[in-house]
Amino acid sequence: xxxxxxxVYRGIFxxxxxxxxxxxxxxxxxxxxxxxxxxxxxxxxPERNGIPAKSFAVVADNEEELxxxxxxxxxxxxxxxxAVDDTLCKGxxxxxxxxxxxxxxxxxxxxxxxxxxxxxxxxxxxxxxxKNAEWNxxxxxxxxxxxxxxxxxxxxxxxxxxxxxxKVAPHVVKIESVEAAIRGEWGDxxxxxxxxxxxxxxxxxxxxxxxGNPEKPYEFQLPKWWEMKEALVIPGxxxxxxxxGWDGGYRPGRNPTFxxxxxxxxxxxxxxxxxxxxxxxxxxxxxxxxxxxxxxxxDANMEACCGCGVCEAVxxxxxxxxxxxxxxxEDNASQFEAYQKDEAAYKAWLREKIQDKVxxxxxxxxxxxxxxxxxxxxxxxxGEGPGGS
Amino acid sequence: xxxxxxxxxLPTQDLQPFKGVKKVRIEEYFTSGHRTCQGxxxxxxxxxxxxxxxxxxxxxxxxxxxYVANTTYYSTSWVVPWMHTQxxxxxSAAVGxxxxxxxxxxxxxxxxxxxxxxxxxxxxxGADMGLSSISAAxxxxxxxxxxxxxDNESYANTDIQLSSxxxxxANTTFSPPGKARRIxxxxxxxxxxxxxxxxxPECRYVATVDASYPLEMMNRVRKALSIGGPTFIHSxxxxxxxxDYDPMQSHELGELAVETGVWPLFEVENGILKFYGKSxxxxxxxxxxxxxxxxxxxxxxxxFTEEDLDYFQKKIDGMWERWLLPGIAPFRLADDIKKALAKxxxxxxxxx
Numbered sequence: 001x002x003x004x005x006x007x008v009y010r011g012i013f014x015x016x017x018x019x020x021x022x023x024x025x026x027x028x029x030x031x032x033x034x035x036x037x038x039x040x041x042x043x044x045x046p047e048r049n050g051i052p053a054k055s056f057a058v059v060a061d062n063e064e065e066l067x068x069x070x071x072x073x074x075x076x077x078x079x080x081x082x083a084v085d086d087t088l089c090k091g092x093x094x095x096x097x098x099x100x101x102x103x104x105x106x107x108x109x110x111x112x113x114x115x116x117x118x119x120x121x122x123x124x125x126x127x128x129x130x131k132n133a134e135w136n137x138x139x140x141x142x143x144x145x146x147x148x149x150x151x152x153x154x155x156x157x158x159x160x161x162x163x164x165x166x167k168v169a170p171h172v173v174k175i176e177s178v179e180a181a182i183r184g185e186w187g188d189x190x191x192x193x194x195x196x197x198x199x200x201x202x203x204x205x206x207x208x209x210x211x212g213n214p215e216k217p218y219e220f221q222l223p224k225w226w227e228m229k230e231a232l233v234i235p236g237x238x239x240x241x242x243x244x245g246w247d248g249g250y251r252p253g254r255n256p257t258f259x260x261x262x263x264x265x266x267x268x269x270x271x272x273x274x275x276x277x278x279x280x281x282x283x284x285x286x287x288x289x290x291x292x293x294x295x296x297x298x299d300a301n302m303e304a305c306c307g308c309g310v311c312e313a314v315x316x317x318x319x320x321x322x323x324x325x326x327x328x329x330e331d332n333a334s335q336f337e338a339y340q341k342d343e344a345a346y347k348a349w350l351r352e353k354i355q356d357k358v359x360x361x362x363x364x365x366x367x368x369x370x371x372x373x374x375x376x377x378x379x380x381x382x383g384e385g386p387g388g389s
Numbered sequence: 390x391x392x393x394x395x396x397x398x399l400p401t402q403d404l405q406p407f408k409g410v411k412k413v414r415i416e417e418y419f420t421s422g423h424r425t426c427q428g429x430x431x432x433x434x435x436x437x438x439x440x441x442x443x444x445x446x447x448x449x450x451x452x453x454x455x456y457v458a459n460t461t462y463y464s465t466s467w468v469v470p471w472m473h474t475q476x477x478x479x480x481s482a483a484v485g486x487x488x489x490x491x492x493x494x495x496x497x498x499x500x501x502x503x504x505x506x507x508x509x510x511x512x513x514x515g516a517d518m519g520l521s522s523i524s525a526a527x528x529x530x531x532x533x534x535x536x537x538x539x540d541n542e543s544y545a546n547t548d549i550q551l552s553s554x555x556x557x558x559a560n561t562t563f564s565p566p567g568k569a570r571r572i573x574x575x576x577x578x579x580x581x582x583x584x585x586x587x588x589x590p591e592c593r594y595v596a597t598v599d600a601s602y603p604l605e606m607m608n609r610v611r612k613a614l615s616i617g618g619p620t621f622i623h624s625x626x627x628x629x630x631x632x633d634y635d636p637m638q639s640h641e642l643g644e645l646a647v648e649t650g651v652w653p654l655f656e657v658e659n660g661i662l663k664f665y666g667k668s669x670x671x672x673x674x675x676x677x678x679x680x681x682x683x684x685x686x687x688x689x690x691x692x693f694t695e696e697d698l699d700y701f702q703k704k705i706d707g708m709w710e711r712w713l714l715p716g717i718a719p720f721r722l723a724d725d726i727k728k729a730l731a732k733x734x735x736x737x738x739x740x741x
Contacts (some may be wrong), residue, residue, distance in 0.1 A: 011426070012630050046548045048458065049630050050427040095424060098464070148633045148688035149549075150560045222463045237468045239416050239444070250415045255422025257464045263427060279410045283603050284640055286433040288421045304421035308428035308629075309637030323637075364427075365635040366688040 002060040002068075003172035004075040005165060006106060007082040008092060009055065010265065011047040013146040013365050014084050020158040021082065022057035024181055025165065029059035031177035031184075035066050041074060043096030049365065050263040050306060052092040059172055077108040079169045082161055085144040085265060086117035087326040089127035091217050093262035099219035100262060102129035109133035112168040112204070116142045116157060119327060121205045126330070130212040138204045140164045144265070148366030155376060156194040159186075163195030164202040175199045220257045249294040254304055260287065261332065264307030265364070266323040268300050269353050272339045272346075274320050281311035281321060293336050302332035309364065322354045396531040398618070399491060402445065402503045404611035410604055414440060416468075423459040423466040428636025430626040430643060431455055431511075431539045433600045438507065438537060439469060441607035442614060446505040447486060451519060452476035453511030454546040455539060474508065477518030479536055480526030483508035483619070487532035505614045506534035512554035513544045516581045527589040527619045535613045535620045538581065541628035549631040554578050556651075557704070558697055559689040561631070566692040577704065582623040583717045586657040594620040596656035601643030605666055609656060616658070625652045633688025642686060650677040650705050653716035662714065672715055680705055 005025055009018035022038035029036040036059035044053035056075050060066035069075075083089060083103055091100040104113050113135065115124060121137050128137065140160060147153035159182055166175040178199075179192050225232065238253035268281075275297055282290040282298045289304040290311075300311065307326065315321040339346040363375070407413045418439035425432040435455055439446065448471045450456045456473050459466050474482035487506045494501045510519050515538035523536055543561050544550040551563040556578050560566055564573035586595035594616045598606040606624070613620035627643050629636040646652035647667050654668040664672040671677055681698045684690040693701075713720040722730070 012633075046546060046630075048424060048426040048429075049636060051424065095461075148691070149630065150633045150688040151691045228463070234463055234465060236470065237420055237422075237466065239418070239468050252417040252420045253468060254420055255464060255466045258422045258424060258461070260422060260424070279413070283410060283413065283437075284433065286425065286429045286436065286639075287423070288417045288419070288436055292415060301421075306427050308639070309635075310428055310639055313637045314640050363635070364637060365629065366633050366691070367635045367638065367686065369685045369691050 001171070002058060002065050003169060004056060004058045004069070004078045005080040005082065005169070005172060006075060006078045007055045007057075007084065008052055008088050008103065009084045010049070010088070010144075010146065011051045011053050012049040012149045015047050015053070015149065016152050017084055017145060017147070017158055018053070018055035021084075021161050022055045024158065024162045024178070024185070025057035025173055026059065027181035027185055028162065028166075028173040028177040031180045032174065034059050034061055035063055036060065037066065037070065041096060044094060048095070050265065050308075052088060052094045052262060054094070076106050078106050079108060079111050079172055080165055081107040081111070081113045082165070083113065083115045084157065084161065085146075086115050086119055086124060087144075087265050089115060089124050090326070091129065091262055093259060098222060098257055100217035100259075102131070102217055104128060104131045104135055107131070107135055110135065112136040112138050114138040114140060114161070114164055114168055114202070116140045116144060116161065118143055121203065125207065125212050127327075128207075128212045129217060130209060130214060131207070132209055134209065135207050136168065136204055137207050138164065138168045138202050140198055140202050146363055146365055147372065151366050151372065153372040153375070155379065156191060159191045159195040160198035163198035166195075167199045167202050168204060218259070222257065246294050250292040251301070252288055252291075259303055260306045261303055264305060264326050266307045266309060267302065267305060267326055267329060268307075268309070268311050268321045269324050269350055270298070270300060270335055271320050271350055272297050272336065273343070274317055276317055278316060280314050280316065284310055284314045286310065291336075297336055299334055299336035301334070319354070324353045328353055328356065397491075398531055399494070399533060400503050401533050401615045401617050402443070402505060404441070404443070404615040406608040406611055407441075407604060413604070413607065414443070416440070416444070418442070418444065418446065418468040420466050420468060422464075424461060425454065425458040426628075426630045426636065428629045428639040429454075429458075430600055430628065430639045431541055432459075433639075434537075434539050434606075434624050434626055435459070435509070437600055437603055437607050438509070438610050439467075441610040442469075442505045442507060444469060445502065446507060447472075447490075449474045449479065449482045449486060449506070449508040451479040451482070451508070451510040451514040453514050453539075454541070455509060455511065457546050476514050477510075478522055479508040479510035479514060479519050480522030480524070483534040483536055484526045484529055484532055487534045491532070503533070507537060507614075508534065509537045509539060511544075511546070512538065512540040512542060513552045516540070516554050516579055517552055520581075523585065523621065524588070527585060527592040527621060530591040530618045532619060533614075533617055535610070535622060537610070537622045537624060539624050539626050540581075541626045541631060542578070543628070543631045545628050545631040554581075557701060558693060560633075560692060561689070571692060571694070572697060580717060580719075582621065582655075583714070585621050587718065591618065592620060593618050593659050594656065596622050597652070597654055598622055598624045599643050599647055599652060599654060600624065600626065601640050601647070602654075602666055605654070612656075612658070631689065633691075634686055638686060642683065645678065645683040645686070648678045649680045649683045650709055650716060651680060651683060655717060662717070668716065671709065677705070677709070
């Protein structure tokens with residue numbers, strides 16, 4: 001019998017986390033006398049930061065079964081899909097394919113999507129797309145763990161996920177073997193304890209086919225190479241998109257086959273009232289995501305924004321641009337249109353988004369040396385993280 | 390614009406500097422939907438470069454992030470014509486394209502008009518593999534083109550391997566700090582802009598730029614495209630992936646590189662060397678920020694001890710305090726030459 005687990009993670013920020021989880025699964029399987037292999041998806045390399053990528057673990061009773069399973073391109077019928085960041089539930093547009101893939105697409109019928117999140121399963125189901133079969137949603141309580149590429153944040157998310165996998169898929173790995181593997185790999189009883197607690201506390205819920213986000217994920221039909229023009233020339237992007245009623249405004253043409261917004265974990269919200277139209281966010285955006293409105297405002301287009309936060313960093317006006325956790329939003333609607341329609345309502349909406357410190361405070365990656373030690377101390381003080389929760 | 394003895398030189402576009410951010414053209418010629426990292430400064434360099442050059446431009450890209458991430462199968466973010474060139478071939482591709490355009494115009498196969506030719510390369514494609522082809526290209530005064538090197542100080546596209554532009558001590562896949570040896574990479578990075586400016590008398594314009602100063606950066610691109618002949622620009626691009634920092638800090642790290650003196654902004658125009666922006670003030674004696682402010686914001690230097698930080702600071706101090714061309718060329722004059730020069734200067738002063 002074989003079992004497989006895919007870990008969906010946010011590029012460089014979670015590369016080592018993803019690798020540790022899939023490696024841990026194989027180490028645990030060995031403790032049970034099984035064989036296994038853990039590997040990253042080739043098509044994801046190099047993992048761009050933020051862009052969803054995958055790491056896999058396959059375990060089997062013997063070499064023959066493992067070889068047979070690996071003869072396919074990649075595991076596509078997984079017992080467990082792990083999303084180490086809950087905004088991945090909105091869908092995944094990775095390097096390796098075109099279009100948006102639901103988080104549960106490669107989860108087998110009756111399999112489990114395991115998410116680390118502080119949201120409830122019901123809130124997460126607003127994002128997760130529907131599946132044509134019954135599946136399980138498991139929530140491991142915790143905020144998404146982002147760290148640097150060269151500096152790892154030891155917040156025990158890796159072992160907690162391993163403990164939770166043992167709960168939702170004991171036929172892949174058992175909790176006893178996970179504990180033994182952690183002892184062997186790290187020799188840390190605190191980590192063993194974190195795995196056991198996660199095993200006991202992970203929340204699981206069955207999801208019926210009619211539950212979840214009804215939206216159809218976007219996809220593209222691309223020509224085959226032999227259908228392309230001579231010399232494999234492809235069309236360039238038009239310099240502008242016409243927008244009705246936008247005299248004097250400008251919306252650039254954009255790549256139609258890659259949207260990039262599934263990369264986003266935070267989005268900028270703009271206070272148009274205090275904006276001085278200084279142009280700096282527009283000029284400094286690496287993704288050219290700002291549309292220039294006829295009034296000379298800059299409206300971050302949510303189909304193109306990948307949430308890097310440079311606009312907030314360069315904006316000279318205090319509190320004009322604020323990055324807010326992506327989970328606080330349901331759609332990609334234009335903020336400027338909402339502002340034009342009803343300024344007071346927009347202002348209230350804006351205030352609500354910005355004031356919720358739970359959703360605005362979010363770490364993207366390494367900021368300064370010593371940051372992770374401080375954060376871990378803070379988590380310990382609040383009874384979370386290593387040894388806690 | 391001008392005729393030299395035996396060479397026909399085609400006119401270039403008249404690209405006057407943008408006078409202020411409000412005067413920058415609104416159109417994008419490199420647009421959204423590229424598969425780069427969040428906060429990718431090199432993507433910003435592409436965008437600003439294309440914006441500065443305008444619609445009548447052909448861009449050639451050698452292998453690197455800005456090829457792989459921007460143009461996956463049947464997918465592009467380029468508005469202007471773009472073509473992939475071999476890794477290390479940006480110089481030859483630029484000469485070939487400029488020469489081809491010239492012939493097509495002479496044979497009246499296409500309308501005669503000035504068309505910008507820009508070839509870009511990363512630090513791997515330019516400073517390592519492509520250096521000879523760039524050097525060769527810069528010896529052809531009869532062709533108009535710009536070679537822009539976007540330097541993120543590693544082979545970031547293939548998982549952050551060390552390049553000759555990786556700074557001292559940085560953590561890369563090829564130089565991981567370990568218990569036995571903390572610092573594996575001990576070479577000091579090359580100064581490509583200085584090397585190319587010093588060695589290519591036919592090249593009229595060489596500059597270093599930093600996209601954290603977008604107006605200055607775009608105007609250097611416009612100068613390079615309008616001055617005529619082959620030109621070279623070297624851009625330092627903070628890389629959130631390889632340098633390991635929160636992508637929100639891209640802009641700030643670009644500024645810190647200049648303010649700490651690690652990245653001098655200068656241009657050599659018709660043989661005249663000028664510092665510009667904050668580097669000008671530094672060259673004139675303004676205090677530099679300590680390099681630790683820059684280094685400790687990046688995960689690739691997180692393993693540095695106080696000793697390493699001091700060493701790095703001393704090297705930067707030396708660059709500015711002891712070099713003949715501060716921050717640029719690591720020369721010092723031999724004593725007899727110094728004396729002779731001082732003497733002739735004194736004589737000059739006495740006679741004037």
